[in-house]
Amino acid sequence: MPLLQIKNLDVEFTNNDAPTKALHGISFEVNKGEIVAVVGESGSGKSVTAMSILQLLPSPPAKYTSGEILFSDDDEKTVNLLNLSEKELRSIRGNKTSMIFQEPMTSLNPVFSCGQQVAEAIQLHDRVSKKEALQRTVALFKQVQLPDPEKIISRYPFQLSGGQKQRVMIAMAMSCNPSLLIADEPTTALDVTVQKRILQLIKELQQQNNMGVIFITHDLGVVAEIADKVVVMYKGKIVEQGPTQTVLKSPKHPYTRALLQCRPALHPKGERLPVISDFLEPKQQAKPLVKAVPELKKNSAEVLLEVKDLTVKFPSVKNFFGKTLEYNTAVNHVSFDIYKGETLGLVGESGCGKTTLGRTLLRLQDAQEGKIIFEGKDLLSIDKNELRTRRKDFQIVFQDPYSSLNPRKTAGRAIVEPLQVHEVLTSTSKRKELAMELLGKVNLQPEHFYRYPHEFSGGQRQRIGIARALALNPGFIVFDESVSALDVSVQAQVLNLLTDLKNEFNFTAIFISHDLSVVKYISDRIMVMRKGKIEEIGYAEAVYNNPQSAYTSQLLSAIPAG
């Protein structure tokens, strides 16, 4: 008897009387001691599948129209989870089957201490005293390798790092020795090195307790690292499933092949990345699948931007009268040059100061010391008015396409606004024409001019952001994690677009990312940052293949193999 059997599961969402089907006939099984990875991109239905098992989807609108979810943890009794009463279901949730979620930042209740939150689950299911529950919590925290478990039980979530919070979540999930663990993208929000340790921990715990694990992820590298079996989902259907090695080595379905192919790590710089549609619509494959991009023009040795001894600090401790006593140094005496026409990749883990550095270069953040010399002028010393006029020469594309566009403004107005501010072109109609042309350049349609951000997908919004940045034809653009929030296939499209645009507009760029493989693909040179300092800077291939600093090689080795 397998531990969990999902048979022909259909899930619908009923919004405004028009039901949309989220899952179509999902069937797979999980055995004891087995890790099953469910892979897919956003909207594929992988999270809906995970939530359906414990029926955590808000209902309505969710409706389980057909199928069964059979659960049997003792080889004797099999229950269909879909038929259980609310009370019976509660006795399984967190007890026999538990879950870990994607966002450690928001998955813990901010107003209760970590110890309270884990002990609550123990008290609920095992009916022990509060004292015993807390003791068991300390033991669990030790098991998940949290430092100083006795102290952490009285800490609040906001006082812990992302990785530590995810360990607390894991401890909570493990608290009643579940036989099935469902992990919904548990490492997506974490740095690679932290991700590596969390994956190890999950694998260890799984082996110790002989648990079944459903591991949901979009990252095929992670799958190769951890899973015994893979289920590939696309648009609410399972397109392929089988043992990990078989699926990854010889994928049968074109979608799986596409997912495997479009990762930038596998491609040298400048080569066009394949996208999903290349695989799913084979008729169009008359065009060469991998179109060669003309060799990039040799970079001039002319320095566009010179950073000297730049230091950015944030006040951390203030005294009674509001005077700052201590600072957190985000960027610590950093000096480097950016050459005209190049793409400089900036990598580092969260908190290393890469985003602060990027923003400081555009004077979106004030610096305490140093110089930023852009076309012969120190940006840090020019006054407000001059800065305002200079702003059209440097632009930024932000990370989160969902929150970086004003929801009350159409895509067109977002692009036209900087043109108005800087009085580019003489009339509104000309500006509009230019904006439509730009929309075309980023592979959108002119009629998208009148649409609001919520009508676009994540990838489309990011393209609007790029069009907005390009509108003023700036010489220098900062891309701050601009592809991090996108699915791999969409990421491939956007990266292709960036390569094309760079050839056309010939701007200089800083490309900030936590993902070394993306940075390697897009950049000419790579700069690695750690704790506000430059760890290493050099040509992309050199840094990637032959890192000089120990930290860079540590980062590289933490990337899941895939």
Next chain:
Amino acid sequence: MLQYIVRKLFYGILVMLGVVVFVFFLFQGFGDPSRLVMGQRADAATQENIRKELYLDQPKWKQFLWYLNDVSPIAVHSAEDISNKQLHGLFIGTDQTKIGLKVPYLRRSYQSKREVWQLIMEVLPGTLLLAVAAMIIATVIGVFLGVTAAVKKDTWMDTSSIFLSIVGISAPSFFMGIIIAYLFGFVLSKFTGLHMTGSWFDIDEVTGEKYLTLKNLWLPAITLGIRPLAIIAQLTRSSMLDVLNQDYIRTAYAKGLSKNVIVWKHALRNALNPVITAITGWFAELLAGAFFVEYIFGWKGIGKLTVDALEKLDFPVVMGSVLVCASLFILVNLLADILYGVIDPRVQI
């Protein structure tokens, strides 16, 4: 924490100083107080004496300093001054100049010649009682309605509680007061046993002793509580809807907790911050602005005292109650700031 409170108190004192300046100069333009004090029949000599007594013969800045010295709890007075004004407090120093800590001296009413401080202290318990009762009603029912509406979103419970709260917000208190007084104090008086008007104490006709009549609290407290109740309900609802969509609520469900525990323990505490702002803001407001309700129900409170005094141009009483209300405002706000920290550990104090 202590440092935080000290800092807040320091700001509070600055605000009070501002209020004193404002109040003092605001009441300069209302004619000659000596005429108000002496009434119709008095000769020039009496008026001159009164002017002297009220420092009106001094330049304005000196008048202000004297006023500031009178209302400040830490002040300098001469021994004569102390006995004249019947100041209560501890003083040290020579006969000429004594420095000390005292109950603020808010001067005397032009009308009754009684100490303003005493007048206010007589009615303050009534106002506090009324405001506290109104806020308890508003908070308990408002939070309950708000949570129910959020949990049962888009059902008849949600729509009807929202409808009720909109009615509550739209109805002015003087209008609601009359309706409520008429309905429950007159038409239904037989069942409710309540009267249309009445204060929190009464005087026994035979013995002349004060006795409490707390059942008179019901109608004014309900009237006063309706608007904050409506606003608290709406705020709780929107804040709860937001919180119920959070990831940690899903985590709580995944833990196997029951819906009641999740709603009342995990969600509500996270949703409370904007609600506290509303509660304390309204509480402070009720302390000062309950005049209509106090008037309609004949409730002896600070609002009634102030408006009666305004009518008679009894400025010391008006100034005194403005100062007392301002200090209550500051205290309540300090309380709110401390509460934020207690409820949400992320609020660093």
